[in-house]
């Protein structure tokens with residue numbers, strides 16, 4: 001996923017070498033940059049970013065064998081997840097935006113591409129991602145391939161990877177005025193005290209006397225639910241297919257081939273899969289990497305009436321440990337998993353697309369027919385100085401205006417049909 005080496009990126013490269021050498025020694029492998037660059041398959045941060053219940057080692061192999069206390073905690077988390085009394089005013093739960101029937105994503109009745117919050121006219125800043133399969137999300141880290149011109153970023157929660165611990169995520173929607181709109185953790189504590197699960201909360205986490213601690217407990221319970229087997233069912237047709245229990249239709253099978261073919265879709269370069277192993281967790285349809293796809297501007301977003309407003313993604317990520325604030329990262333967002341993608345209402349970080357076929361058509365002809373997608377200005381959702389960050393090297397983007405698109409209409413249909421095989425059949 002390395003991007004082209006442009007003038008600006010080349011000029012930041014020398015600094016990045018220094019920074020990365022420092023980071024490698026401080027927080028990754030404890031060695032020099034040279035040592036770091038020699039290892040070929042270093043997954044530098046194979047740490048699962050889930051809350052870690054004591055006694056239970058975290059890892060996919062534990063997916064099915066939930067311990068009793070973990071199961072109790074997950075059951076409590078589930079009640080919290082569906083509790084509409086945790087918003088201000090009453091009426092918006094986590095599930096309002098993360099609806100089970102939509103693969104735990106959704107827009108809460110909004111049609112502009114991003115979700116409505118608990119108050120009319122207040123919208124989330126970005127499109128709602130699915131919260132399924134989160135137990136596989138790694139901590140945010142940087143990684144330098146030996147032959148790549150630039151360092152790549154991976155992992156972390158949210159479109160910009162800004163949170164590492166799943167239990168730390170829920171306070172953001174709970175307190176965000178455009179989402180659940182609680183005024184303070186003290187207000188929230190009061191709601192928890194009055195909830196019909198307050199007894200269970202006390203049993204799991206102790207007295208409900210400190211607001212900050214209560215918020216943390218809420219996060220732990222929600223994280224237990226979100227990492228429970230219910231949220232990683234692997235019940236799709238694709239999962240059955242790799243376990244040799246069903247066949248794909250001719251159209252779906254063609255779509256899979258195009259998805260993998262680096263001369264056609266090239267999709268599996270980032271939306272990773274392994275269809276030769278009967279292990280569904282090897283097919284998460286993301287590598288958790290970040291890329292600047294150059295999604296068109298969503299003109300329906302109220303914030304975009306201001307022509308100077310831009311969501312720059314990764315480079316605006318608060319940056320306590322890693323230098324993710326480098327200009328090379330402006331415009332990059334984390335690659336989403338495509339599991340259950342066909343159940344979504346809107347697509348991409350800014351919700352610019354409302355049909356899956358449109359997304360695949362965009363990939364097919366972004367490079368060959370930019371006019372169709374952008375009108376006058378290519379990559380119009382980025383300020384001029386960052387447009388060079390948009391990936392133009394890899395399939396399906398590596399073509400030129402006027403050439404044949406990477407996928408023709410029937411091939412687009414096939415890819416869309418294949419993506420439909422990624423819907424879990426157990427959701428309702």
Ligand code: HEC
Nearest residue numbers: 094097115116117124126127128129157158159170173179
């Ligand atoms: C108003 C809609 C809305 C509500 C309500 C909401 N979320 Fe979200 N959720 C979002 C959006 C939008 C994002 C992406 C934000 C970003 O990337 O900046 C998100 C991201 C997440 C993520 C990160 C997923 C990933 O792949 O990185 C998790 C986890 C999550 N939400 C859990 C929750 C929980 C738990 C609640 C309830 C306490 C909740 N959300 C309530 C809209 C919502």
Ligand code: HEC
Nearest residue numbers: 265266267269270291293333334335336347348349359363
């Ligand atoms: C170089 C990496 C890369 C390649 C190749 C790639 N994608 Fe993506 N994909 C991404 C990233 C990054 C995003 C999020 C972009 C954003 O929102 O700004 C994304 C988003 C998507 C989405 C929207 C998902 C959602 O939850 O909104 C779909 C659908 C999708 N890709 C399908 C495909 C298909 C089909 C192909 C092949 C034709 C493909 N991708 C090739 C990186 C890639």
